[in-house]
Amino acid sequence: MGLDFSVVPGFLDTILLGGLWTIAVTVASALLSFFGGILLAVIALYAPLVIRLPFRFFAWLFMGTPLLLQLFLIYFGLVELGIDLPAFVAGVIGLGLHFAVYSSELIQTAIVAVDKGQMEAARTLGLSRGQSLRRIVIPQAVRDVIPPIGNNMIALLKDSALVSVIGVSELTLSSQLAIGRTYRPFEFYATAAVRYYFINLGMEAVLRRIERKTALSR
């Protein structure tokens, strides 16, 4: 039998399209998880108990169950309640919320770590509580937390392979489609691994740029 990588170039369009979908899923859910994480962190720290407790409960549920199960529940389960989401949207919501919960834990500690004097000074200058939170405290907290959130984003890129099970034809599923046509699993999964690695390198470069930019403003 032996390995034969010569079948791979024939599926170049499938492969490239799959890569683009992976990048699309990753970027969309990274944005959702970042802004959702900030929102969840603010709710966890400042909202009244009636709002805070259910949110904490849901965060706990999201941290305690597998991402695969959450994707199944969102994509297949919600149909029963009359919510029929497209696979891409369901995947982005699942991935985004899962990582938003993890990011919110990081952002919470960063908000608490911002010096109390910052809030007091902002209030003294006449900003309202919400304004000083939004314009003074959260930007500083987010700047401190960018490196660990970057690590989360790289984990998110790798976990984006999970959305293949609900039928988003990203890198992994497009490899599976090509394997179905050629019966050459090793070749296509190996190229998929190489592509994930290169997307990861690109992402790392972008993250390092963002880190350097935000570090300069210190």
Next chain:
Amino acid sequence: MIRPLGVNINAQIKATALVAAISVVELTYTAQRYIGSTYKPFEMFLLAGVLYIIIIIIITIIGQGVTYLDRKARMP
């Protein structure tokens, strides 16, 4: 040392759901199979989620017990 290990074990339990993709008959895959015969995905996956949470709670309690014993053993 023991606490971060406990966190890793919890993460690992959640990662075991992944083997459902290569059709190992574990919790998630079993839920999928029963959905095939009942057509009730929401209820079945919710039940699977509850079972995962129960497992995680048990592991967390065990981890806390071990941490407690460890701290007690270190007392001079």
